[in-house]
Amino acid sequence: MTLSVKKLATAVGASVALMAAGQAAAEIKIGVAGPMTGPVAQYGDMQFSGTRMAIERINEAGGVLGEELVAVEMDDACDPKQAVTVANRMVNEGVRFVVGHLCSSSTQPASDIYYDEGILMVTPAATSPALTERGYDLIFRTIGLDSMQGPAAADYIAAQNPERVAIVHDKQQYGEGIATAVRDTLEDKGVAIAMFEGITAGDKDFSSLVTKIKQADVDYVYYGGYHPELGLILRQARQADVDATFMGPEGVGNDGITSIAGDAAEGLLVTLPPAFDQKEENQALTKAFAEKGEDPSGPFVLTSYAAVQVIAQGMEQAGSTDPFEVADALRAGTFETPIGTIEYAENGDMESFEFVVYEWHADGSKTLAE
Amino acid sequence: MQDLLYFFQQLINGLTIGSTYALIAIGYTMVYGIIGMINFAHGEIYMIGAYTALIAITGLATLGIAWLPLVLLVALICAVIVSSSMGWAVERVAYRPVRGRHRLIPLISAIGMSIFLQNYVHLAQGSRNIGFPALIEGSFRMGPENTFQLSISYMQITIFIITLVCMTALSLFISRSRTGRACRAVSQDLGMASLLGIDTNRIISATFVIGAALAAVAGLLLGMYYGSVDPLFGFIAGLKAFTAAVLGGIGSIPGAMLGGLILGVAESMTSGYLSGEYKDVVAFSLLILILLFKPTGLLGKPEVEKI
Numbered sequence: 001m002t003l004s005v006k007k008l009a010t011a012v013g014a015s016v017a018l019m020a021a022g023q024a025a026a027e028i029k030i031g032v033a034g035p036m037t038g039p040v041a042q043y044g045d046m047q048f049s050g051t052r053m054a055i056e057r058i059n060e061a062g063g064v065l066g067e068e069l070v071a072v073e074m075d076d077a078c079d080p081k082q083a084v085t086v087a088n089r090m091v092n093e094g095v096r097f098v099v100g101h102l103c104s105s106s107t108q109p110a111s112d113i114y115y116d117e118g119i120l121m122v123t124p125a126a127t128s129p130a131l132t133e134r135g136y137d138l139i140f141r142t143i144g145l146d147s148m149q150g151p152a153a154a155d156y157i158a159a160q161n162p163e164r165v166a167i168v169h170d171k172q173q174y175g176e177g178i179a180t181a182v183r184d185t186l187e188d189k190g191v192a193i194a195m196f197e198g199i200t201a202g203d204k205d206f207s208s209l210v211t212k213i214k215q216a217d218v219d220y221v222y223y224g225g226y227h228p229e230l231g232l233i234l235r236q237a238r239q240a241d242v243d244a245t246f247m248g249p250e251g252v253g254n255d256g257i258t259s260i261a262g263d264a265a266e267g268l269l270v271t272l273p274p275a276f277d278q279k280e281e282n283q284a285l286t287k288a289f290a291e292k293g294e295d296p297s298g299p300f301v302l303t304s305y306a307a308v309q310v311i312a313q314g315m316e317q318a319g320s321t322d323p324f325e326v327a328d329a330l331r332a333g334t335f336e337t338p339i340g341t342i343e344y345a346e347n348g349d350m351e352s353f354e355f356v357v358y359e360w361h362a363d364g365s366k367t368l369a370e
Numbered sequence: 371m372q373d374l375l376y377f378f379q380q381l382i383n384g385l386t387i388g389s390t391y392a393l394i395a396i397g398y399t400m401v402y403g404i405i406g407m408i409n410f411a412h413g414e415i416y417m418i419g420a421y422t423a424l425i426a427i428t429g430l431a432t433l434g435i436a437w438l439p440l441v442l443l444v445a446l447i448c449a450v451i452v453s454s455s456m457g458w459a460v461e462r463v464a465y466r467p468v469r470g471r472h473r474l475i476p477l478i479s480a481i482g483m484s485i486f487l488q489n490y491v492h493l494a495q496g497s498r499n500i501g502f503p504a505l506i507e508g509s510f511r512m513g514p515e516n517t518f519q520l521s522i523s524y525m526q527i528t529i530f531i532i533t534l535v536c537m538t539a540l541s542l543f544i545s546r547s548r549t550g551r552a553c554r555a556v557s558q559d560l561g562m563a564s565l566l567g568i569d570t571n572r573i574i575s576a577t578f579v580i581g582a583a584l585a586a587v588a589g590l591l592l593g594m595y596y597g598s599v600d601p602l603f604g605f606i607a608g609l610k611a612f613t614a615a616v617l618g619g620i621g622s623i624p625g626a627m628l629g630g631l632i633l634g635v636a637e638s639m640t641s642g643y644l645s646g647e648y649k650d651v652v653a654f655s656l657l658i659l660i661l662l663f664k665p666t667g668l669l670g671k672p673e674v675e676k677i
Contacts, residue, residue, distance in 0.1 A: 171647065198647045202606065204596040207383040208641035208649075215376050215518050228499040228598065235504070235597040239523055241511070260501040260598045 027070045028063075028321055030055065030308060031090045031119075033100035033110065038077035042298075043102055047124060048073060049294045050304030051099050054312075057288070064312045065321065076110070078103040087113035095119065096323050099307040102300070104128035111139050120323035122310055124303035129177075132347040138327050140344060142306040142337070144273065144353025146174055149249050150181025152355035153222060153271045156369070157247065158186060162219035164194040166244070168209065168233070170225030171198040178249050179224030194218050201229060210237045218244050226251040230268075231260025238264040245269065247357075258364040268360040269369055273353070276302040282338045306337035375513050375520045380642035381635060386526045386595070388634020389533040393588040394611035395618070395626035396540065397457075397581025403557045403621035404577050405469065410480040411460050413608020414487035415582045419453040419589030420599045421495060424502055431503070438505060442590075449586040456487075457582025458575055466571070491601040499598045506594065529591050536587055537627060540580070544623065549576055557621070613657050619670025628668055632656070 032051045035044035055069045063069060072095050076083040083106035090098060091113065098114060098121040101107040107126040114121050115136045122140045123131070129145050157165060165186060169179035176198065183196055194216040199209060210233065213221060221237075221244045223230045230252045237246070246268050253270035261268075277286045277296040285305075289296040296302060310330065315321055318329035335342045343351040357369040394416055401409040426448040430441050464483040468475045509523040544550040555563040556573045564570045592607070593599050610633060618629025633653055640652040660668065 197645050200646070200650065202602065204592070204598070204603070204606075205387050205637075207387065208380055208638040209646050211376070211379045211383060212642060215372075217518070228600070231499070231501070232597050239504070239507070239509070239525070240521055241509070241519070256499065260499055262501060262504065 027068045028097070028315070029072050029093065029095045030069050030311065031093070031095035031098035031100065032071050032073045032304075033076050033083070033086050033090065033098060034102040034125075035078040036073075036075035038079065040078050040103065043125065043300055044075075044078075046298035046300040047100070047102055047304040049289070049298075050124070050296075050301040050306075051308050053285075053289060053292070053294075054305040054308035058308065058312050064315050065319070067321075069308070069312065076101055076106050078106050080106050080109050083107070083110040084113065086110065090114075090119065091117045096321070097311050097326070098122070099124060099304060099311070101126065104131060107131055111136060114138065118323055120311070120327055122307040124307040125300045132349050136348070138323060138348075140310065140327075140330055140348040141350060142303045142310060142339065142342065143300075143350075144355065145349060146177055147181050148353050149271050149355050150178045150224075151185045153178075153247055153249070153269075153357070154182045154185030154189070156269070156271075156357045157182075157220050157222065158189040158191050160220070162191060164192050164216060164218040165220045165222065166195045166197075166213050166216055166218040167193060167222045167224070168195075168197055168199060168213075169223070170201040170229055172201060172225065174251060175201075175223075175225035175249075177224070179222065182222050182224070199225075199229060199233075201225065203229065204232060206233045206236045207240070209233065210240045210242060213237065213244065214240055214242045220244060221246045223248045223252065225249075227254060227256040228260065231257050231265070234261040234264040234268065247271075253358065253360070253366075255364050257360065258362070263362045265360050265364075266362040270358050270360055270366070271355045272358055273299060274356045276339050279338070285338055302338045306335075306339045306342065309337045310335050310342060371513075372518050375518055376642070379518075379520050380638045382520075382522055382526060383642075384635035384638030385631060386529050386634070387638065388614075388631040389529060390588045390592050390595075390630075391607075391611050391614045391634055392627045392630025393533055393536060393584045393591075394607060395615040395630050396623060397585050398612050398615040399618075399620050399623060399626040400553075400577045400581050402615070403623075404553065404574060405465075405560070407465065407473070407476045408480065408612070409460075409465075409578070409581070410477070410608070411464070411483040411487060412581065412585060413604035413606075413611070414484050414491075415453050415457050415460070415604070416585035416589045416607060416611075417491065417599070417601065417604030418456055418487065419449040419582075419586030420502075420593040420603055421491060421589075422452040422586070423449040423590035423593055424500065424599055427503060427505070441505065446587065446590055449590050450583045453582045453586035453589070454579045457578040457585075460487075461575055461578040466574075488601055488605070495601065497601055499600045501598050502593045502596070504594070504597065525595050529595060532587060532591060536584055540584070540623065543580075549573070553577060610653070613653065616667055617657055617660055619667030622667070622669045622671065625667055625669035632668075 034047040035041050055071050059068050072093050074086045076086045083101055087110040096119050101110050102125040104126040107123050115138055120138045124142045127146050129147050167179050167183050169175040183193055230248050248270055250272050253272050257265050286296050313335045314326040314330045317333045318325040331344050345351050358366040359369040360366050397412045423445040426445040460483055464479045465476055468479050506525045506528055509521040511519045511521045513519040552568045552573050556570055614629035614633045615626045618625030636656055637649045637653050641649045
């Protein structure tokens with residue numbers, strides 16, 4: 001309801017401006033596509049909350065190139081089929097810039113349509129490396145890639161000067177991908193990899209694996225995968241007196257690990273995106289969210305906010321609202337956003353995305369690792 | 371010395387897991403021995419046993435009862451009672467009405483039961499992994515300090531002892547008791563046993579109940595040993611136990627025990643000396659080899675086919 005009132009207000013505002021100024025103060029439509037319904041709708045809420053705030057603040061500051069931004073929000077339910085429908089509706093609405101989609105699986109089919117129709121898209125959440133490997137020049141991200149987490153973890157491990165490291169993964173795309181990246185980075189840095197081994201996701205008995213880790217006498221164990229398996233490995237390892245430090249990607253960093261591993265989760269290291277809303281320079285923005293009764297701490301709120309900003313700043317720098325010119329400007333420039341200064345590689349991935357290492361505690365809380 | 375300790379450690383890991391496979395495998399093998407049918411819902415009975423034990427333990431913890439023997443005993447009794455009644459009910463609902471029909475019909479019915487139970491637990495308990503409290507902690511250690519030490523956890527010892535007790539009790543029951551004798555008679559010839567005045571329906575129910583009780587014991591032990599339960603807990607364990615039963619010779623109780631131990635040791639040796647990725651490959655290759663050269667399994671009797 002608030003939404004339609006807001007839309008009405010902007011429309012009224014725009015027509016008033018039109019009459020007053022006597023010139024075409026047209027509006028720029030920003031499509032926002034994400035899940036409003038379905039199993040991951042809570043992530044969609046973060047996305048819409050971030051984009052609404054960004055558009056509101058940009059318009060308050062005078063808009064872009066003297067024009068107002070107007071959101072066109074649509075629900076793809078993170079369903080690849082519905083994402084295609086949404087993408088086609090965006091085309092019909094005359095949208096030329098899209099913030100979305102959220103899930104990698106729905107971003108992929110939608111991006112084909114946007115690319116064919118010359119629409120620029122910035123996804124605030126999809127992390128699959130495959131999205132930017134197809135040579136599309138109108139797709140950008142305001143989030144890191146799965147493959148960026150591995151090197152971040154490896155850098156941390158290498159800095160501790162370990163003698164030997166064991167790497168275990170669950171043989172799935174996400175887990176094995178990250179584990180391989182960790183191995184390659186560690187090898188480049190000259191750290192000895194004592195073992196690199198896969199397990200079967202869903203397995204419960206890791207006693208043999210744990211014995212092997214113990215025999216290898218390693219200082220660090222990196223695990224690529226999700227919390228159900230790591231939780232059991234941690235627990236069975238502590239039972240067998242393995243004293244190595246364990247580390248994992250964000251897939252293990254949730255309260256499930258506490259429930260399964262219990263006290264054995266103490267000291268586990270996890271790479272996660274930093275808490276952007278806690279940063280000093282974002283305090284004004286965090287306060288603005290709080291005044292609206294919204295919470296900016298969700299992982300996709302500020303990446304979505306940044307996605308709108310990147311588009312707006314790209315248009316300013318290009319001096320144009322043509323998606324191709326804006327895309328060129330995005331590849332050329334740098335952009336100040338709440339998630340840091342963004343620079344783009346040729347394929348539309350961020351040049352760097354910060355991951356920080358947290359230390360997990362038995363009670364489920366986490367602190368920044370030294 | 372180091373290598374020897376490592377070998378023994380893997381052997382102990384394998385025997386621990388193998389003895390619980392054996393406990394579950396007995397359920398498969400007894401039902402097959404008597405009515406010639408594979409009870410595919412058996413893995414789910416085991417999973418329900420684990421959940422019941424967890425609920426009992428959590429319940430006692432909220433009441434403030436923490437005396438370990440009591441907690442274990444109550445959890446065990448609850449798990450055995452719930453699983454046994456479940457085993458009995460499954461037989462009544464899904465198998466008895468279709469007994470004596472074409473052999474595919476009870477098979478489909480069994481698979482349906484398995485899907486039903488799995489999804490029931492999904493709905494009732496959620497699909498997340500739930501952590502099992504570690505009740506028995508600590509271990510015996512052997513070997514010099516600061517090198518690889520052989521460690522046998524108290525949990526592993528508990529598993530050995532409870533499994534041994536269950537196996538012995540079952541063997542005595544089958545060989546000495548009246549019902550045990552009736553079980554053997556029914557397994558040799560169901561029709562003849564019935565003619566001689568044995569209540570075959572009762573014996574078949576008893577078989578399901580005994581199998582389910584042993585599965586519940588395994589559920590409690592493995593839940594504590596592994597550290598978590600989820601609704602798919604029974605699927606893989608059921609598959610492995612079924613393999614163990616076939617390996618040892620389906621229909622033979624000593625065969626199920628032997629098959630379980632062999633499978634457990636083969637798995638742990640493979641992940642210990644090759645790689646965890648080949649664990650299942652070796653386990654199932656072993657099964658294929660044995661079936662090729664000895665189709666009745668290691669201890670199976672050659673004349674299983676009844677006309």
